[in-house]
Amino acid sequence: MSAAVATWLAVLGASLGCYLLKLLGLSVPASLLAHPVVARTALLLPVALLSALVAVQVLGGTGTLVVDARLPALALAALLLWRGAPFLVVVVSAAALAAVLRLLG
Amino acid sequence: MLRQALGVGVATGAYGVSFGAVSVAAGLTVAQTCALSLLMFTGASQFALVGVLAAGGSPLAGAATAVLIGSRNTFYGVRMGALLGWRGARRAAAAHVLIDESTAVGLAHASPQAAARLGFAATGLSVLVLWNAATLAGALAGSALGDPRRLGLDAAVGAAFLALVWPQVRGRRALGVAVGAAALALVLVPATPAGVPVLAAVGVAVLAGLLRARGGAT
Incomplete structure (x- = not known):
């Protein structure tokens, strides 16, 4: 299977999966998913996965950890989020800082 | 309420531009990027799929991560299902626009039911249209910009994930x-x-x- 086909399968398969999860929620009786452990875990899943993605995205290299301009960019993003800055400002500022740091060094 | 729906749509459109640019920087085509926004239509899962691919992960790992993050929407559905009271084709259509924003506006106008339905549907549609338009614009701009690392787009991905997880x-x-x-x-x-x-x-x-x-x- 070519890489392009594999990526398309991932795009379409995951889209179908995400749709079915939405439809499932609208269709099942509320009591079925009311167990506190299930409800808690479902809310913690995105927190865990997104946090792992932050870590891998900022410090991950090919099979190793790499510290570069992405780390100060993340620190700036955290500072801006703490100050209540909107999404686009956070993302663009982080990219700009990384770009400037790379230009300088 | 319709102004609120439009306002939320414009605000999320801004994420859409970043998603489009980040996705093509991760190596997806413009068509794949737009397909994600049109068919998956849930921002954190979309960012996750392209993030895993950008880090060199397999398409299967990317898809699995995206679907797992989508589990949050199931619990939005449980809350909204009773509130909206839709069945059949309406429910199937509502499921597609069941996201953070439509749930928040729907819950904010929980009574009467007609207000919840209008708030949910108007916000869902407004975000759907603006999110997809913004994704296309971001993807086209991203492919025109060239080397993503020089522009710090790889650092933007980490910042985007942090911004997504922050309120949670x-x-x-x-x-x-x-x-x-x-x-x-x-x-x-x-x-x-x-x-x-x-x-x-x-x-x-x-x-x-x-x-x-x-x-x-x-």
């Missing part, structure tokens, strides 16, 4: 899960194929979910 980290349990999952991922990066360090976070979430809350604090 409420309370000590969520903070513990966030720190634990990030630490576990970093330990696993040198030891496992790309994609695995992120998926391992599922274990952290399940473990924390199973722990009883002490003194009612969660």
Whole structure:
């Protein structure tokens, strides 16, 4: 299977999966998913996965950890989020800082 | 309420531009990027799929991560299902626009039912249209800009994930899960194929979910 086909399968398969999860929620009786452990875990899943993605995205290299301009960019993003800055400002500022740091060094 | 729906749509459109640019920087085509926004239509899952691919993970790992993050929408559905009271084709259509924003506006106007339905549907449609238009614009701009690293777009991805998780980290349990999952991922990066360090976070979430809350604090 070519890489392009594999990526398309991932795009379409995951889209179908995400749709079915939405439809499932609208269709099942509320009591079925009311167990506190299930409800808690479902809310913690995105927190865990997104946090792992932050870590891998900022410090991950090919099979190793790499510290570069992405780390100060993340620190700036955290500072801006703490100050209540909107999404686009956070993302663009982080990219700009990384770009400037790379230009300088 | 319609102004609120439009306002939310414009605000999320801004994320859409970043998603489009980040997605093509991760190596997806403009068509694949737009397909994600049109068909998956749930921002965190979309960012996750392209993030795993950008880090060298397999398409299967990317898809699995995206679907797992989509589980949050199931619980929005449980809350909205009773509120909206739609069946059949309407429910099937409503499911597609069941996202953070439409749920929030629907819940904010929970009574009467007609207001909840209007708030949910208007916000869902407004975000759907603007999110997809913004994705296309971001993807086209991203492919015209050239080397993503020189522009710091790789750093933008980490910042985007941090911004997505930020409002969800409420309370000590969520903070513990966030720190634990990030630490576990970093330990696993040198030891496992790309994609695995992120998926391992599922274990952290399940473990924390199973722990009883002490003194009612969660």
